[in-house]
Amino acid sequence: MNNCVHQCHMARKRFGQNFLHDSSIIDAIVAAIHPEPSQAIVEIGPGLGALTKPVAERVDAMTIIELDYDLAARLASYPFFQSKLNIVQQDAITVDFSALSAERGQPLRIFGNLPYNISTPLMFHLFNYTYAIRDMHFMLQKEVVNRLVAGPNSKAYGRLSVMTQYYCNIIPILEVPPASFRPAPKVDSVVVRLVPYATLPFPVRDLSKLATLTSLAFNQRRKTLRNSLGSLFSAQQLAEQGIDAALRAENLSVEYYCQLANVLAERPVSQD
Template structure:
Protein backbone atom coordinates (compact mmCIF):
# COMPACT_ATOMS: atom_id res chain seq x y z
CA UNK A 1 0.00 0.00 0.00
CA UNK A 2 1.44 3.35 -0.97
CA UNK A 3 1.32 6.56 1.00
CA UNK A 4 -1.02 7.86 -1.68
CA UNK A 5 -3.61 5.15 -0.94
CA UNK A 6 -3.19 5.87 2.73
CA UNK A 7 -4.21 9.46 1.83
CA UNK A 8 -1.12 10.83 3.52
CA UNK A 9 -2.04 9.45 6.94
CA UNK A 10 1.01 8.27 8.85
CA UNK A 11 0.41 5.25 11.08
CA UNK A 12 0.85 6.23 14.72
CA UNK A 13 2.74 3.85 16.97
CA UNK A 14 1.08 5.17 20.13
CA UNK A 15 -2.28 4.04 18.75
CA UNK A 16 -0.86 0.70 17.58
CA UNK A 17 -1.98 1.42 14.02
CA UNK A 18 -1.45 -1.20 11.30
CA UNK A 19 -3.77 -0.61 8.36
CA UNK A 20 -5.29 -3.61 6.60
CA UNK A 21 -5.15 -3.43 2.79
CA UNK A 22 -5.36 -7.05 1.56
CA UNK A 23 -8.64 -7.26 -0.40
CA UNK A 24 -8.87 -11.04 -0.04
CA UNK A 25 -8.52 -10.81 3.74
CA UNK A 26 -11.01 -7.93 3.88
CA UNK A 27 -13.55 -9.99 1.90
CA UNK A 28 -12.96 -12.95 4.24
CA UNK A 29 -13.64 -10.83 7.33
CA UNK A 30 -16.78 -9.25 5.83
CA UNK A 31 -18.06 -12.72 4.91
CA UNK A 32 -17.37 -13.94 8.46
CA UNK A 33 -19.18 -10.97 10.03
CA UNK A 34 -22.02 -11.30 7.47
CA UNK A 35 -23.63 -7.95 8.30
CA UNK A 36 -27.29 -7.30 7.57
CA UNK A 37 -29.52 -4.20 7.67
CA UNK A 38 -31.21 -3.42 11.00
CA UNK A 39 -28.36 -4.97 13.01
CA UNK A 40 -26.54 -2.85 15.61
CA UNK A 41 -23.00 -3.04 14.25
CA UNK A 42 -20.12 -1.34 16.02
CA UNK A 43 -16.54 -1.23 14.75
CA UNK A 44 -13.56 -0.63 17.02
CA UNK A 45 -10.68 1.25 15.40
CA UNK A 46 -11.98 1.75 11.84
CA UNK A 47 -8.72 3.40 10.78
CA UNK A 48 -8.77 4.08 7.03
CA UNK A 49 -12.15 2.36 6.66
CA UNK A 50 -10.86 -0.84 5.01
CA UNK A 51 -13.61 -2.83 6.75
CA UNK A 52 -15.99 0.08 7.31
CA UNK A 53 -16.84 0.62 3.64
CA UNK A 54 -17.61 -2.99 2.64
CA UNK A 55 -19.57 -3.54 5.87
CA UNK A 56 -21.63 -0.42 5.15
CA UNK A 57 -22.47 -1.77 1.70
CA UNK A 58 -24.41 -4.56 3.44
CA UNK A 59 -25.65 -2.69 6.52
CA UNK A 60 -27.77 0.43 6.73
CA UNK A 61 -25.85 2.05 9.62
CA UNK A 62 -22.64 1.60 11.54
CA UNK A 63 -21.28 2.91 14.84
CA UNK A 64 -17.50 3.27 15.08
CA UNK A 65 -15.18 3.96 18.04
CA UNK A 66 -12.07 5.88 16.97
CA UNK A 67 -9.52 7.52 19.27
CA UNK A 68 -7.38 9.15 16.55
CA UNK A 69 -8.91 12.61 15.98
CA UNK A 70 -7.63 12.87 12.40
CA UNK A 71 -9.15 9.54 11.41
CA UNK A 72 -12.40 10.35 13.22
CA UNK A 73 -12.66 13.63 11.29
CA UNK A 74 -12.06 11.82 7.98
CA UNK A 75 -14.90 9.42 8.69
CA UNK A 76 -17.26 12.20 9.82
CA UNK A 77 -16.51 14.26 6.70
CA UNK A 78 -16.62 11.44 4.16
CA UNK A 79 -19.58 12.23 1.84
CA UNK A 80 -20.01 8.56 0.89
CA UNK A 81 -20.79 7.71 4.52
CA UNK A 82 -22.99 10.70 5.37
CA UNK A 83 -26.01 9.64 7.40
CA UNK A 84 -24.80 6.03 7.56
CA UNK A 85 -22.13 6.28 10.26
CA UNK A 86 -21.99 7.48 13.86
CA UNK A 87 -18.46 8.22 15.04
CA UNK A 88 -17.72 7.92 18.76
CA UNK A 89 -14.49 9.81 19.46
CA UNK A 90 -13.51 7.65 22.37
CA UNK A 91 -11.00 5.21 23.79
CA UNK A 92 -12.49 1.72 23.28
CA UNK A 93 -11.04 0.68 26.66
CA UNK A 94 -13.30 3.25 28.31
CA UNK A 95 -16.27 3.07 25.96
CA UNK A 96 -19.61 2.11 27.53
CA UNK A 97 -20.94 -0.61 25.23
CA UNK A 98 -23.83 -1.32 27.58
CA UNK A 99 -25.04 2.28 27.39
CA UNK A 100 -24.93 2.20 23.57
CA UNK A 101 -26.92 -1.04 23.48
CA UNK A 102 -29.55 0.52 25.75
CA UNK A 103 -29.68 3.60 23.53
CA UNK A 104 -30.15 1.42 20.42
CA UNK A 105 -32.53 -0.93 22.27
CA UNK A 106 -30.83 -4.06 21.02
CA UNK A 107 -27.76 -6.24 21.21
CA UNK A 108 -24.50 -5.24 19.55
CA UNK A 109 -22.40 -6.98 16.92
CA UNK A 110 -18.83 -5.84 17.57
CA UNK A 111 -15.91 -6.16 15.16
CA UNK A 112 -12.58 -4.57 14.35
CA UNK A 113 -8.89 -4.77 13.60
CA UNK A 114 -7.85 -4.23 17.21
CA UNK A 115 -4.66 -2.34 18.15
CA UNK A 116 -2.42 -5.17 19.33
CA UNK A 117 -0.99 -3.14 22.21
CA UNK A 118 -4.40 -3.03 23.94
CA UNK A 119 -6.08 -6.17 22.59
CA UNK A 120 -6.11 -8.30 25.76
CA UNK A 121 -7.38 -5.57 28.15
CA UNK A 122 -9.94 -4.62 25.50
CA UNK A 123 -11.20 -8.20 25.31
CA UNK A 124 -11.57 -8.22 29.12
CA UNK A 125 -13.44 -4.90 28.93
CA UNK A 126 -15.86 -6.39 26.38
CA UNK A 127 -16.33 -9.54 28.48
CA UNK A 128 -17.84 -7.30 31.15
CA UNK A 129 -20.55 -6.24 28.64
CA UNK A 130 -21.49 -9.67 27.26
CA UNK A 131 -25.16 -9.28 28.21
CA UNK A 132 -25.54 -6.74 25.39
CA UNK A 133 -23.34 -8.42 22.76
CA UNK A 134 -24.53 -10.89 20.11
CA UNK A 135 -21.10 -11.71 18.72
CA UNK A 136 -17.60 -10.32 18.15
CA UNK A 137 -15.16 -10.64 15.24
CA UNK A 138 -11.63 -9.39 15.82
CA UNK A 139 -8.33 -9.24 14.04
CA UNK A 140 -5.71 -9.96 16.67
CA UNK A 141 -2.15 -11.09 17.02
CA UNK A 142 -2.25 -14.81 16.13
CA UNK A 143 -0.62 -15.67 19.45
CA UNK A 144 -3.58 -14.07 21.28
CA UNK A 145 -6.10 -16.03 19.19
CA UNK A 146 -4.12 -19.22 19.90
CA UNK A 147 -4.31 -18.48 23.63
CA UNK A 148 -8.07 -17.85 23.44
CA UNK A 149 -8.71 -21.14 21.64
CA UNK A 150 -6.15 -23.30 23.51
CA UNK A 151 -7.25 -26.41 25.38
CA UNK A 152 -5.90 -27.82 28.67
CA UNK A 153 -2.43 -29.31 28.34
CA UNK A 154 -1.32 -26.71 25.81
CA UNK A 155 1.54 -24.34 26.60
CA UNK A 156 -0.69 -21.45 25.52
CA UNK A 157 -3.62 -22.42 27.79
CA UNK A 158 -3.96 -19.84 30.54
CA UNK A 159 -6.04 -17.10 32.12
CA UNK A 160 -7.24 -15.68 28.79
CA UNK A 161 -8.28 -19.16 27.59
CA UNK A 162 -10.36 -19.81 30.73
CA UNK A 163 -11.92 -16.35 30.92
CA UNK A 164 -13.00 -16.32 27.26
CA UNK A 165 -14.05 -19.97 26.95
CA UNK A 166 -16.14 -19.87 30.12
CA UNK A 167 -18.51 -17.38 28.50
CA UNK A 168 -17.96 -17.59 24.72
CA UNK A 169 -17.70 -20.09 21.92
CA UNK A 170 -14.29 -19.39 20.33
CA UNK A 171 -13.83 -19.96 16.57
CA UNK A 172 -10.59 -19.04 14.76
CA UNK A 173 -11.72 -17.77 11.32
CA UNK A 174 -8.61 -17.07 9.23
CA UNK A 175 -4.89 -16.38 9.52
CA UNK A 176 -3.42 -13.17 8.15
CA UNK A 177 0.24 -12.63 7.17
CA UNK A 178 2.14 -9.43 8.03
CA UNK A 179 2.25 -8.18 4.42
CA UNK A 180 -1.54 -7.70 4.52
CA UNK A 181 -0.96 -4.52 6.57
CA UNK A 182 0.79 -1.17 6.27
CA UNK A 183 3.07 -0.90 8.13
CA UNK A 184 3.63 -4.66 8.30
CA UNK A 185 3.61 -5.87 11.93
CA UNK A 186 6.39 -8.16 13.11
CA UNK A 187 3.91 -10.89 14.02
CA UNK A 188 1.31 -13.05 12.29
CA UNK A 189 -2.33 -12.10 12.79
CA UNK A 190 -5.60 -14.00 12.89
CA UNK A 191 -9.33 -13.33 12.95
CA UNK A 192 -11.45 -14.88 15.69
CA UNK A 193 -15.20 -15.12 16.25
CA UNK A 194 -16.47 -14.94 19.84
CA UNK A 195 -20.10 -15.89 20.47
CA UNK A 196 -21.34 -15.33 24.03
CA UNK A 197 -23.25 -18.31 25.42
CA UNK A 198 -26.84 -17.70 26.39
CA UNK A 199 -26.36 -20.56 28.85
CA UNK A 200 -22.64 -21.16 29.58
CA UNK A 201 -21.71 -24.86 29.90
CA UNK A 202 -19.97 -24.02 33.18
CA UNK A 203 -21.88 -21.20 34.90
CA UNK A 204 -19.74 -19.15 37.27
CA UNK A 205 -21.00 -17.33 40.35
CA UNK A 206 -18.57 -14.41 40.09
CA UNK A 207 -16.56 -13.65 36.93
CA UNK A 208 -14.30 -11.18 38.74
CA UNK A 209 -13.45 -13.91 41.24
CA UNK A 210 -12.78 -16.35 38.38
CA UNK A 211 -10.35 -13.80 36.93
CA UNK A 212 -8.61 -13.54 40.32
CA UNK A 213 -8.39 -17.34 40.64
CA UNK A 214 -6.94 -17.66 37.12
CA UNK A 215 -4.48 -14.81 37.64
CA UNK A 216 -3.29 -16.44 40.87
CA UNK A 217 -3.14 -19.95 39.41
CA UNK A 218 -1.27 -19.05 36.22
CA UNK A 219 1.01 -16.36 37.65
CA UNK A 220 3.73 -18.99 38.16
CA UNK A 221 2.92 -21.61 35.55
CA UNK A 222 5.65 -24.06 36.55
CA UNK A 223 4.37 -24.36 40.12
CA UNK A 224 1.56 -26.62 41.26
CA UNK A 225 -1.99 -25.58 42.07
CA UNK A 226 -1.23 -26.44 45.71
CA UNK A 227 1.50 -23.79 45.79
CA UNK A 228 -0.15 -21.18 43.63
CA UNK A 229 -3.59 -21.30 45.27
CA UNK A 230 -2.57 -21.95 48.89
CA UNK A 231 -3.74 -18.48 49.96
CA UNK A 232 -7.17 -19.10 48.44
CA UNK A 233 -8.03 -22.77 48.93
CA UNK A 234 -6.52 -25.80 50.69
CA UNK A 235 -5.12 -28.90 48.98
CA UNK A 236 -7.75 -31.01 50.78
CA UNK A 237 -10.56 -28.94 49.30
CA UNK A 238 -9.06 -29.17 45.82
CA UNK A 239 -9.07 -32.95 46.19
CA UNK A 240 -12.71 -32.86 47.35
CA UNK A 241 -13.50 -30.95 44.14
CA UNK A 242 -11.81 -33.69 42.10
CA UNK A 243 -8.74 -31.60 41.32
CA UNK A 244 -5.24 -32.93 41.94
CA UNK A 245 -3.37 -30.24 43.91
CA UNK A 246 -0.07 -31.56 42.49
CA UNK A 247 -1.12 -30.62 38.94
CA UNK A 248 0.19 -27.57 37.14
CA UNK A 249 -2.55 -25.09 36.22
CA UNK A 250 -2.37 -25.59 32.43
CA UNK A 251 -3.47 -29.25 32.65
CA UNK A 252 -6.78 -28.42 34.37
CA UNK A 253 -9.94 -27.51 32.45
CA UNK A 254 -12.18 -24.45 32.33
CA UNK A 255 -14.68 -26.47 34.37
CA UNK A 256 -12.07 -27.01 37.11
CA UNK A 257 -11.36 -23.29 37.50
CA UNK A 258 -15.10 -22.61 37.61
CA UNK A 259 -15.46 -25.27 40.35
CA UNK A 260 -12.76 -23.57 42.43
CA UNK A 261 -14.36 -20.16 41.91
CA UNK A 262 -17.85 -21.32 42.77
CA UNK A 263 -16.58 -23.03 45.94
CA UNK A 264 -14.83 -19.81 46.98
CA UNK A 265 -17.94 -17.76 46.22
CA UNK A 266 -20.04 -20.09 48.36
CA UNK A 267 -17.51 -20.09 51.21
CA UNK A 268 -16.72 -16.38 51.05
CA UNK A 269 -15.45 -16.28 54.64
CA UNK A 270 -12.82 -18.73 53.39
CA UNK A 271 -11.76 -19.74 56.90
CA UNK A 272 -10.12 -22.84 55.48
CA UNK A 273 -7.51 -20.85 53.57
CA UNK A 274 -6.04 -19.40 56.74
Protein backbone atom coordinates in the same frame (compact mmCIF):
# COMPACT_ATOMS: atom_id res chain seq x y z
CA MET B 1 -10.98 6.80 -0.91
CA ASN B 2 -8.28 4.69 0.70
CA ASN B 3 -5.50 5.95 -1.58
CA CYS B 4 -6.10 9.54 -0.54
CA VAL B 5 -6.22 8.66 3.13
CA HIS B 6 -3.11 6.44 2.88
CA GLN B 7 -1.20 9.38 1.38
CA CYS B 8 -2.36 11.76 4.09
CA HIS B 9 -2.08 9.69 7.25
CA MET B 10 1.00 8.09 8.77
CA ALA B 11 0.47 5.05 11.01
CA ARG B 12 1.06 5.94 14.65
CA LYS B 13 3.19 3.54 16.65
CA ARG B 14 1.62 4.51 19.98
CA PHE B 15 -1.78 3.36 18.68
CA GLY B 16 -0.29 0.16 17.21
CA GLN B 17 -1.66 1.06 13.79
CA ASN B 18 -1.30 -1.32 10.83
CA PHE B 19 -3.75 -0.62 8.02
CA LEU B 20 -5.42 -3.41 6.04
CA HIS B 21 -5.28 -2.97 2.26
CA ASP B 22 -5.63 -6.46 0.69
CA SER B 23 -9.00 -6.42 -1.11
CA SER B 24 -9.45 -10.22 -1.18
CA ILE B 25 -8.87 -10.42 2.60
CA ILE B 26 -11.22 -7.46 3.15
CA ASP B 27 -13.94 -9.20 1.10
CA ALA B 28 -13.46 -12.45 3.06
CA ILE B 29 -13.72 -10.65 6.43
CA VAL B 30 -16.88 -8.76 5.42
CA ALA B 31 -18.41 -12.03 4.16
CA ALA B 32 -17.58 -13.69 7.50
CA ILE B 33 -19.19 -10.84 9.46
CA HIS B 34 -22.20 -10.89 7.10
CA PRO B 35 -23.69 -7.57 8.24
CA GLU B 36 -27.40 -7.01 7.55
CA PRO B 37 -29.15 -3.63 7.10
CA SER B 38 -30.93 -3.15 10.44
CA GLN B 39 -28.34 -4.76 12.74
CA ALA B 40 -26.48 -2.85 15.48
CA ILE B 41 -22.99 -2.92 13.97
CA VAL B 42 -20.04 -1.47 15.91
CA GLU B 43 -16.48 -1.20 14.59
CA ILE B 44 -13.60 -0.67 17.01
CA GLY B 45 -10.60 1.15 15.51
CA PRO B 46 -11.71 1.63 11.88
CA GLY B 47 -8.38 3.18 10.92
CA LEU B 48 -8.53 4.21 7.26
CA GLY B 49 -11.95 2.64 6.73
CA ALA B 50 -10.82 -0.45 4.77
CA LEU B 51 -13.54 -2.52 6.46
CA THR B 52 -15.82 0.40 7.35
CA LYS B 53 -16.79 1.23 3.77
CA PRO B 54 -17.82 -2.28 2.58
CA VAL B 55 -19.70 -2.88 5.86
CA ALA B 56 -21.40 0.53 5.71
CA GLU B 57 -22.57 -0.26 2.17
CA ARG B 58 -24.57 -3.19 3.60
CA VAL B 59 -26.17 -1.51 6.64
CA ASP B 60 -28.49 1.41 7.37
CA ALA B 61 -26.15 2.88 10.00
CA MET B 62 -23.21 1.79 12.16
CA THR B 63 -21.15 3.03 15.11
CA ILE B 64 -17.39 3.42 14.94
CA ILE B 65 -15.14 3.85 17.97
CA GLU B 66 -11.85 5.55 17.11
CA LEU B 67 -9.33 7.02 19.57
CA ASP B 68 -7.21 8.79 16.92
CA TYR B 69 -8.86 12.19 16.40
CA ASP B 70 -7.34 12.69 12.93
CA LEU B 71 -8.71 9.38 11.66
CA ALA B 72 -12.15 9.96 13.18
CA ALA B 73 -12.32 13.43 11.60
CA ARG B 74 -11.11 12.09 8.24
CA LEU B 75 -13.80 9.39 8.12
CA ALA B 76 -16.45 11.92 9.18
CA SER B 77 -15.48 14.17 6.25
CA TYR B 78 -16.42 11.64 3.53
CA PRO B 79 -19.91 12.37 2.15
CA PHE B 80 -20.79 8.65 1.86
CA PHE B 81 -20.24 8.18 5.59
CA GLN B 82 -22.11 11.25 6.83
CA SER B 83 -25.53 9.59 6.84
CA LYS B 84 -24.15 6.21 7.95
CA LEU B 85 -21.74 6.69 10.85
CA ASN B 86 -22.24 7.38 14.53
CA ILE B 87 -18.66 8.30 15.49
CA VAL B 88 -17.53 7.78 19.10
CA GLN B 89 -14.12 9.41 19.49
CA GLN B 90 -12.77 7.74 22.65
CA ASP B 91 -10.82 4.78 23.94
CA ALA B 92 -12.90 1.60 23.45
CA ILE B 93 -11.83 0.40 26.92
CA THR B 94 -13.90 3.27 28.40
CA VAL B 95 -17.04 2.68 26.30
CA ASP B 96 -20.29 1.48 27.91
CA PHE B 97 -21.38 -1.14 25.38
CA SER B 98 -24.64 -1.86 27.23
CA ALA B 99 -25.70 1.77 26.62
CA LEU B 100 -24.90 1.39 22.90
CA SER B 101 -27.00 -1.79 22.79
CA ALA B 102 -29.88 -0.07 24.61
CA GLU B 103 -29.81 2.82 22.12
CA ARG B 104 -30.24 0.38 19.23
CA GLY B 105 -32.70 -1.86 21.09
CA GLN B 106 -30.80 -5.04 20.22
CA PRO B 107 -27.53 -6.89 20.93
CA LEU B 108 -24.41 -5.51 19.26
CA ARG B 109 -22.36 -7.07 16.49
CA ILE B 110 -18.82 -5.82 17.10
CA PHE B 111 -15.78 -6.10 14.83
CA GLY B 112 -12.32 -4.59 14.48
CA ASN B 113 -8.63 -4.95 13.73
CA LEU B 114 -7.31 -4.81 17.29
CA PRO B 115 -3.78 -3.55 17.99
CA TYR B 116 -1.73 -6.06 19.99
CA ASN B 117 -1.16 -3.67 22.89
CA ILE B 118 -4.87 -3.31 23.69
CA SER B 119 -6.38 -6.60 22.50
CA THR B 120 -6.35 -8.46 25.83
CA PRO B 121 -7.56 -5.62 28.11
CA LEU B 122 -10.21 -4.69 25.54
CA MET B 123 -11.55 -8.23 25.37
CA PHE B 124 -11.71 -8.40 29.17
CA HIS B 125 -13.68 -5.12 29.08
CA LEU B 126 -16.07 -6.51 26.45
CA PHE B 127 -16.67 -9.67 28.51
CA ASN B 128 -18.44 -7.42 31.05
CA TYR B 129 -21.09 -6.76 28.37
CA THR B 130 -21.62 -10.19 26.81
CA TYR B 131 -25.35 -9.98 27.66
CA ALA B 132 -25.51 -7.00 25.25
CA ILE B 133 -23.39 -8.55 22.46
CA ARG B 134 -24.52 -10.99 19.75
CA ASP B 135 -21.05 -11.69 18.34
CA MET B 136 -17.58 -10.24 17.84
CA HIS B 137 -15.19 -10.57 14.89
CA PHE B 138 -11.63 -9.48 15.62
CA MET B 139 -8.36 -9.46 13.74
CA LEU B 140 -5.72 -10.45 16.29
CA GLN B 141 -2.14 -11.62 16.34
CA LYS B 142 -2.04 -15.35 15.63
CA GLU B 143 -0.31 -15.90 18.98
CA VAL B 144 -3.26 -14.29 20.80
CA VAL B 145 -5.80 -16.47 18.95
CA ASN B 146 -3.72 -19.54 19.84
CA ARG B 147 -4.05 -18.51 23.49
CA LEU B 148 -7.82 -17.94 23.13
CA VAL B 149 -8.48 -21.45 21.82
CA ALA B 150 -5.83 -23.34 23.83
CA GLY B 151 -6.92 -26.23 26.01
CA PRO B 152 -5.41 -27.54 29.25
CA ASN B 153 -1.92 -29.11 29.23
CA SER B 154 -0.54 -26.68 26.64
CA LYS B 155 1.89 -23.77 27.03
CA ALA B 156 -0.55 -21.38 25.31
CA TYR B 157 -3.31 -22.16 27.85
CA GLY B 158 -3.62 -19.38 30.41
CA ARG B 159 -5.90 -16.88 32.09
CA LEU B 160 -7.01 -15.43 28.73
CA SER B 161 -8.00 -18.94 27.56
CA VAL B 162 -10.05 -19.64 30.69
CA MET B 163 -11.86 -16.29 30.79
CA THR B 164 -12.61 -16.21 27.04
CA GLN B 165 -13.84 -19.82 27.01
CA TYR B 166 -15.99 -19.09 30.07
CA TYR B 167 -17.94 -16.42 28.14
CA CYS B 168 -17.68 -17.34 24.47
CA ASN B 169 -17.57 -19.98 21.78
CA ILE B 170 -14.38 -19.22 19.80
CA ILE B 171 -14.13 -19.88 16.05
CA PRO B 172 -10.95 -18.98 14.09
CA ILE B 173 -12.09 -17.83 10.62
CA LEU B 174 -9.19 -16.68 8.45
CA GLU B 175 -5.39 -16.33 8.53
CA VAL B 176 -4.05 -12.97 7.35
CA PRO B 177 -0.39 -12.59 6.26
CA PRO B 178 1.71 -9.49 7.10
CA ALA B 179 1.71 -8.36 3.43
CA SER B 180 -2.03 -7.59 3.76
CA PHE B 181 -1.17 -4.55 5.93
CA ARG B 182 0.67 -1.25 5.59
CA PRO B 183 3.06 -1.06 7.32
CA ALA B 184 3.49 -4.86 7.34
CA PRO B 185 3.64 -6.19 10.92
CA LYS B 186 6.27 -8.78 11.86
CA VAL B 187 3.61 -11.36 12.78
CA ASP B 188 0.75 -13.30 11.20
CA SER B 189 -2.81 -12.36 12.11
CA VAL B 190 -6.02 -14.34 12.40
CA VAL B 191 -9.66 -13.25 12.21
CA VAL B 192 -11.64 -14.91 15.00
CA ARG B 193 -15.35 -15.03 15.79
CA LEU B 194 -16.39 -14.86 19.46
CA VAL B 195 -20.01 -15.77 20.18
CA PRO B 196 -21.17 -15.17 23.78
CA TYR B 197 -22.99 -18.19 25.19
CA ALA B 198 -26.76 -17.78 25.59
CA THR B 199 -26.43 -20.29 28.44
CA LEU B 200 -23.04 -20.46 30.14
CA PRO B 201 -21.59 -24.02 30.19
CA PHE B 202 -20.13 -23.57 33.70
CA PRO B 203 -21.91 -20.66 35.45
CA VAL B 204 -19.96 -18.88 38.20
CA ARG B 205 -21.84 -17.10 41.01
CA ASP B 206 -19.17 -14.44 41.61
CA LEU B 207 -16.88 -13.65 38.69
CA SER B 208 -14.43 -11.82 40.93
CA LYS B 209 -13.61 -15.24 42.48
CA LEU B 210 -12.82 -16.69 39.04
CA ALA B 211 -10.64 -13.66 38.26
CA THR B 212 -8.77 -14.08 41.58
CA LEU B 213 -8.24 -17.81 41.09
CA THR B 214 -6.97 -17.57 37.54
CA SER B 215 -4.64 -14.66 38.43
CA LEU B 216 -3.14 -16.53 41.38
CA ALA B 217 -2.73 -19.78 39.46
CA PHE B 218 -1.33 -18.44 36.19
CA ASN B 219 0.87 -15.72 37.71
CA GLN B 220 2.76 -18.64 39.30
CA ARG B 221 2.15 -21.20 36.59
CA ARG B 222 5.38 -23.12 37.26
CA LYS B 223 4.28 -23.83 40.85
CA THR B 224 1.95 -26.65 41.84
CA LEU B 225 -1.62 -25.74 42.79
CA ARG B 226 -0.72 -26.65 46.39
CA ASN B 227 1.57 -23.60 46.35
CA SER B 228 -0.08 -21.18 43.91
CA LEU B 229 -3.57 -21.62 45.43
CA GLY B 230 -2.34 -22.37 48.96
CA SER B 231 -3.78 -19.14 50.34
CA LEU B 232 -7.28 -20.27 49.31
CA PHE B 233 -7.30 -24.10 49.38
CA SER B 234 -5.46 -26.81 51.25
CA ALA B 235 -4.39 -29.94 49.39
CA GLN B 236 -7.23 -31.75 51.16
CA GLN B 237 -9.80 -29.16 50.00
CA LEU B 238 -8.55 -29.48 46.40
CA ALA B 239 -8.78 -33.28 46.67
CA GLU B 240 -12.40 -32.92 47.83
CA GLN B 241 -13.08 -31.19 44.49
CA GLY B 242 -11.42 -34.01 42.56
CA ILE B 243 -8.24 -31.98 41.95
CA ASP B 244 -4.69 -33.23 42.53
CA ALA B 245 -2.73 -30.51 44.38
CA ALA B 246 0.44 -31.60 42.54
CA LEU B 247 -0.99 -30.33 39.22
CA ARG B 248 -0.05 -26.93 37.79
CA ALA B 249 -2.29 -24.11 36.58
CA GLU B 250 -2.14 -25.23 32.93
CA ASN B 251 -3.44 -28.73 33.82
CA LEU B 252 -6.80 -27.52 35.17
CA SER B 253 -9.81 -27.24 32.83
CA VAL B 254 -12.18 -24.28 32.61
CA GLU B 255 -14.82 -26.42 34.35
CA TYR B 256 -12.57 -27.01 37.37
CA TYR B 257 -11.67 -23.30 37.65
CA CYS B 258 -15.39 -22.48 37.65
CA GLN B 259 -16.05 -25.21 40.23
CA LEU B 260 -13.37 -23.77 42.56
CA ALA B 261 -14.72 -20.23 42.06
CA ASN B 262 -18.16 -21.40 43.20
CA VAL B 263 -16.65 -23.08 46.28
CA LEU B 264 -15.01 -19.73 47.15
CA ALA B 265 -18.31 -17.88 46.58
CA GLU B 266 -20.09 -20.17 49.06
CA ARG B 267 -17.66 -19.45 51.88
CA PRO B 268 -18.96 -17.18 54.65
CA VAL B 269 -17.50 -13.68 54.64
CA SER B 270 -14.98 -13.28 57.44
CA GLN B 271 -16.09 -10.85 60.15
CA ASP B 272 -12.60 -9.85 61.32
